Amino acid sequence: MKQGIHPNYKKVIFVDAQSGFSFLSGSTLHSNETMKWEDGNEYPVIKVDVSSDTHPFYTGRQKFSDVGGRVDRFKKKYNLK
Template identity: 75%
Template sequence: MKPDIHPKYQKVVFKDTSTGFTFLSGSTMSSNETIEWEDGNNYPLINVEVSSDSHPFYTGRQKFVDAGGRVDRFKKKYNLD
């Protein structure tokens, strides 16, 4: 195996920017930002927009999209009425 071609696997803290939920996990990602975790150690901080705390599949809160408006626009665009 070639040396120094694999990324460094380390513990990092992921923070959901929409809810503020944080969790510690192993990852190959890195960041210039750090945060002090509950164990007193500093870890790289990775900001994410969606996590299990805010994703509709895990929370049960669904966001419904007006599909009818899209269909009407498609039909109008291609004269399918």
């Protein structure tokens, strides 16, 4: 393998800005802000808008669009039966 072409992964704390949920993961992102984690070590903090704690797919609050309505409108628009 070539040397020097692979990213440098470090442990980073991701914090959901909406709920405050946080998790520790490896990342190539950098931040000047740090936070103490449960293991007693300090890690850089990256704030995210959406995580598994607030994303509709994971929370079960997902809205489903009316697929039948779209098909009916398409057929009506192009006079299809």
